[in-house]
Amino acid sequence: MILTLVPDIRDIPPSRWDALSAQAGLYLSHRWLAAQQRDPTARVHYALVQDDGHLVAAAPLYVVDTEPNDLYRVHELLPGRAPARTLLAGARRGYVNAPLLHPRLTPARRREALGRLVTAAATLATAEKAVPWWLYVTDEAAAELADACGTKPVQLNQDARIPLPGTTFDDYLAALPSKRRVTIRRERRAFAEAGYERRTLRLSECADTAGALAAQLQARHGHPADPAVMAAILRDQAEGMADSGVVHAAFTSRHMVAFSLAYHHAGTVWLRSTGYDYARLRGAHEYFNLVYYLPIEDAYTHGATALHLGMESLRAKVLRGATASPLWAVEGG
Structure with missing residues (x-):
């Protein structure tokens, strides 16, 4: 097996990468x-493991200079950890991560390929005077x-998804x-x-307004956010994702007062963002409809079999079938 590092994922054919990442989810x-x-x-560098010309394992490796998201610090x-420069292996955004390994590898070849990825992360971390983490x-x-990696995993949180049986919302119910x-x-x-x-x-079509609503949600939960910054993030996301996101929105007159943003990927709808104009809401369970029920309807329309909801508010998610x-942290060796 041959390990190489590539600086730009655009130099890797999407079909080759996604042959590994399809089951790992949107964020990889x-x-x-x-x-x-x-x-x-x-x-970022992309670690690629090839065997006889075939891509059999891969992982992004991020040398973090500044981490704006406290959930990635x-x-x-982890209690007792002193601040240190970090190399994050795998996905850096989205809170779902895994090394990418070809599903047809034998157990022995799988261990070998994974070992190459772990070595790549550790070697780059040493060169950058960083600590590698997944x-x-x-x-x-x-x-x-x-x-x-020769380390023990530490649980960070829990990931939630709603399986969608059958073909209609009534089947979900x-x-x-x-x-x-x-x-x-x-x-x-x-x-x-x-x-x-x-x-x-x-x-x-709505990134600026959605950014303002997302900022209201963040502020309501004690995380002040600049609406202009949130809007810029969503505009960049629309451009980077070829405008493939689906926005479900509720309007009163000319005002968008609530939205959710989701992406379709590999048979799953991935909820990404939501936001609300709390002064204009009508007390009609807007959150549950925008975050759960409308995306579920959309999932069934497009033949998806799950709605991915991610972390937090776990009880509400489980009550609705999640x-x-x-989800674990693993020190990279």
Whole structure:
């Protein structure tokens, strides 16, 4: 097996990369990583492991110069860790991560390929005087990666997704307990009767307004955010993701008062962002409709089989049918 480092993911054919990343999720896809590559707060290299000319393993390696997101600062995530320069292996945004390994590798070849990725991360970290970490690693990959690194995984949080059986929203409801079905029907009815105009938009059509609403949500939860900065992030995301996001929006007259942003990837709808104009909401369970029910309807329309919801607010997610799995931190050796 041959290990190489490539500085630009655009030099790697998307089909070759996504043959490895399809099951790992949106945040390790070629398109998402290419969009994140312009982030000036880190320098990225892509570790590629090839066997007889075939790409069999890969991982982005981020040398972090400045980390604006406290949920990716290791010393704030793990008690007792002193601030140190960090090399983040794998996805740096999105809170879902795993080393990319070809599914057809034999167990022995899989261990060898993973070992090459771990060595690449450790070697680059040493050269950069950094500590290598894999953050938010999925439950399936954590033990395997920890064994390769010779360290113990530490649980950070839990990831949530709603499996979507059948082909319609009624099939989703049928899988829930009867009391929960009654609650969801009531929440959907209240939203329908609130008089909102529902629109489905491209992100490029509403990035500025969505950024302002997302900033209101952040402020409400104790994380002050500049609406202009949030809007710029969404504009960049629209450009980097070829405007492939789906925005579900609720309007009152000329005002967009609530939205959610999601992406379709590999049979799953990935919820990415949401926001609200709290002064104009009508108390009609807007959050649950924008974050759960409208994306679920959209998922069924496009044949998706799951809605990925990510971390936080786990109880509300489980009550609406989500399954949770641990997310881990693994020191990279």
